Amino acid sequence: MITVLLFAHLREQFGTRDLQIEENSITVADLRKQLEEKYEFLDTKSIMIAVNEEFADDEDVIQAGDTVALIPPVSGG
């Protein structure tokens, strides 16, 4: 099980603060793909992804028990 934390408008779009993903091991790229397939409104290309409080690359592997954060950049200032 992988926990995915959501922030900003993602939280409203998903209607929850976090998702539970049933995977033992998945790359960041595959997680992006899986989320886009399941949630059509999602454009993950421009969402930053951190695993266990560290920014991750697409080829990094997420393990069961890890915490993933989906970080939408916002432009307000």
Place this chain on the structure above:
Amino acid sequence: MITVLLFAHLREQFGTRDLQIEENSITVADLRKQLEEKYEFLDTKSIMIAVNEEFADDEDVIQAGDTVALIPPVSGG
């Protein structure tokens, strides 16, 4: 081993950001006593103590592996 995090002027007084205490199990009250015996400048009575990110009472027991924070109240405003 218990990790004790220091903040504000405690850090300067101790000359470090954290202490390592060689105990397997110790109450908060006993930790206060031990610190006061070892560090004469310390008045722990008015220092707040949290264990694993939760404020603790004097009778609470700290276990090896726990993280303790010594929180000096400051009055500035």
Place this chain on the structure above:
Amino acid sequence: MDRYSRQTLFSPIGEQGQKLLREAHVLIVGAGALGCGNAEMLVRAGVGKITIVDRDYVDWSNLQRQQLYEERDAEQGLPKAIAARNRLSRINSEVEITTHVLDLTPDEINTMCEQRLDVMIDATDNFETRLLINDASQAYNIPWVFGSCTGSYGLSMTIIPGQTPCFRCLLPHLPSYSLTCDTAGVIGPAIGMTVSYQAAEALKILTGNMQAVRPSLALFDIWNNEHMFLRVGKRKNKKCPSCGEERTYPALTEEDRSKAAVLCGRDTVQLRGTKPFELEKLASHLKRSGHNIQSNPYLAMMQLERHRIVLFRDGRVLIHGTKDVTEARSIYQRYFG
């Protein structure tokens, strides 16, 4: 264009929350760095009524961080509460701003809490006044938001009577020594962070978002990149004399604080007179006897040898340049006895 449109777009506030803000009354105790920041945020947010209490006047060393004041305020030596009101009313003329130039006593906080008051913000620089706020909060069932900082380190916590532990539960023994901005210095960003935590909690309470109130003490060191939320629930003490089962409200019921006090962390003694000064008469008398007086409608100040003396209309006197109450009394007697 609605001036609050960017705030009503934030869904937990919305139009309904904005209406609640307009009807609210907030007491801010202290108009130093935390008081300035909180007052400005809440005035800009459109809180209907704000009362500010402060005992001090604007000094040049305040300008580094006290955001309501300009050089002109320090030149004129205006009381902070007055200078704060001047600026706040230019920022938002819709907000009713009441100010008191005084050092808060149990009598005065009792009077203030007998009005409708929705939240109190701690912007003091000493624990004595924080305990006064804490006990009044419990006695009158008014939430308050604790905040303090020095250097790059800060703390904030929200106290909801009947729900969270109170400040005395967390800190039953006051420190004999504690850091103030005057002893350890402070940087603007540490104040900005403490203020942001305090004002956010005030906005949650005022707009009825009680479920969003933070159930932990926030602790940070912005220079050393540290940040923690420490859960407080466990510390609620049934035997606490402020919020427990048998309450005595010690800070409210004790004798009026001693007539003389050393201002924490400052080389200054405050003496409390028994009656107000007639400042105009006093100033003209002192001028005739050759003293160089600077005065405004709220206070008069002069240099006497190596001491700077400030007389407030409410009868208080600040003697700068000493921490010795006996010496301060003797200086006062010598010139005004």
Place this chain on the structure above:
Amino acid sequence: MDRYSRQTLFSPIGEQGQKLLREAHVLIVGAGALGCGNAEMLVRAGVGKITIVDRDYVDWSNLQRQQLYEERDAEQGLPKAIAARNRLSRINSEVEITTHVLDLTPDEINTMCEQRLDVMIDATDNFETRLLINDASQAYNIPWVFGSCTGSYGLSMTIIPGQTPCFRCLLPHLPSYSLTCDTAGVIGPAIGMTVSYQAAEALKILTGNMQAVRPSLALFDIWNNEHMFLRVGKRKNKKCPSCGEERTYPALTEEDRSKAAVLCGRDTVQLRGTKPFELEKLASHLKRSGHNIQSNPYLAMMQLERHRIVLFRDGRVLIHGTKDVTEARSIYQRYFG
């Protein structure tokens, strides 16, 4: 009494750090909420020279959070850079404040970076300008501090050329849609926290405390009591066109941005003229033809049917009330063609 005494008491700054601050030059891009907060903190801290660039004017809806502005500034419709300078120079007359009322282009940021510049603060409301700052930062070896927020959510990160990943490493694909304060709202405390993070990092860099610079992106939601520091080191990309081994600085070298742009999140189109307006002539001409013009030395504004039109001296025109560039062009042609 030294006005910076509370800051020199903070040992990582001290007298030596204060001297470095006095010699420093900071560029703040944008004078909205983040720009106001950062500028005020750095001016109070005694930074020697500050340059502020902003393309907009003060509107009533800014007053809820943009701390340098008063009601009077919105009444007069002053450009933000000008209103900011007025207030900042009353706060600290020792600081040299330079302002530019313009929309930053590659040419302009190149010119600015050719001077001595010690740090750049991102206080923009759009990613296009952030990439311009990012590429200039790498090209001229100047650190910058990213910050953005909407609602109660905010982000900040420090980019040190040659050391940390750059902004493009972290975000290689710009979002097609992103939240701005104008679409999602924003609350004062979220701004206060972002500003505190940004200004703290600027103070570290300016006082030579590079070891204290935060090596992570700070993420928070102040309403929902969430706070994280996310380490960024891993994202440094050798192939990044901004900071990698073969650099093209895409934001600096691309054609000047299109002459017309929809302002992000606002119902407004900006048209760029080819030459400056002679505002006095234009205003008197429009008044004679019966239009109700409000003008000041920097801009002229008028209502034309359901559109508010603002003409800036530098040749830019804002057409409020539309997001359609073609419609905006046709309105402009009709009246000023």
